[in-house]
Amino acid sequence: MPGKVLVVKDLVKSFGGLVAVNRVSLEIEEKTLTLLxxxxxxxxxxLINLITGIYKPDEGKIFFDGGEITNLHPHEIFSRGLARTFQIPKPFTKLTVLENLLVACPRNPGEGFFSALRRAKWTKSEKEAIEKAFKLLKILRLDHLWDQEAAKLSGGQMKLLEIGRALMADAKLLVMDEPVAGVNPKLAHEIFRRLVELRDRLGITMLLVEHRLDIALQYADQVYVMASGSLISSGKPKEVVVDPQVIEVYLGG
Ligand SMILES: Nc1ncnc2c1ncn2[C@@H]1O[C@H](COP(=O)(O)OP(=O)(O)OP(=O)(O)O)[C@@H](O)[C@H]1O
Ligand SMILES: [Mg+2]
Structure with missing residues (x-):
C-alpha cells in the first residue's frame, strides 16, 4: 500500500442493537487533508475512536503507516505517529503556551524539565524540543504568545494550541474531531489555512470531522461521507457535493 498512510477495511462497531459503524472502508494518502x-x-x-484505539472494532482491520494497528492500545497507536485532538480542547490552562507543547513531547524528560526551563543551560534533547515547539508555534501563528498562560488564549488560539500539542509527538497522521466547532467563520478559515500549511510544510496527513461544509470543503483533498453508520459517498469535494445520495442525507433530513 505505497503512499497510503491509513487503510481501514470493513470496520464494524455496534452498541447493543445499534450498528454505529457498518462495514466502513477507507484509504488516506500521504500528505493529504481528508474530510469525514x-x-x-x-x-x-x-469511526475516529476506532481508528485511534479508544474503541475496539467488532470486525475489520486498520493499517497505519504500513503496519496493522487493529486492537492496539491508544498509547501504542499514538507512539506510532497517529495523534488526535478532541472536540473540546483540553490544554493545561495554568501553563504557558510553550510549556503546553513541551509537556506534550514524548521525550519530555519529566520533573526536571520545568526547572530546566529556568536554567541557562539546556540539554540537547530539551533544546531540540524547544526548537520543535517554536517551529510549530510559528506555523500556528502562536509564537508571539509563547509565554502567555493558556487560560488567556481565545477559543480559536486554544484550538491551534491543541493542534500544536498533538504534533509535538512527531505525528504522521493527525485526526481531528470538529477542529473549528464554535469558532467564527473568519477564524475557522484561519485555522484551516494553518492546517494546510502544516500539511504542505511538514508533510502531515490529516483526517478531520467537520460539520461546517461551507468552510471546510474548499481545503479538503478528499471527502468521505457517512450516513447511519455506512459510507455513502467519497471523492473530491466537487464530486461529493453533487452526489444525489449526499444531497439527500443533508437536505432530505
Ligand atoms: N459509547 C456509546 N454507547 C452507545 N451508543 C453510542 C456510543 N457512542 C456513540 N453511540 C451512538 O452511535 C451513533 C453514532 O454516534 P457518533 O457519535 O459516532 O456520531 P457522529 O457522526 O460523530 O455524530 P455528531 O455529528 O453528532 O458528532 C449514535 O446513534 C450514537 O448515539
Ligand atoms: Mg461526533
Missing amino acids: IGPNGSGKTT
Missing part, C-alpha cells in the same frame, strides 16, 4: 462528513449520529466520532 455526515449528519449527526452518522458514526463519524465512533
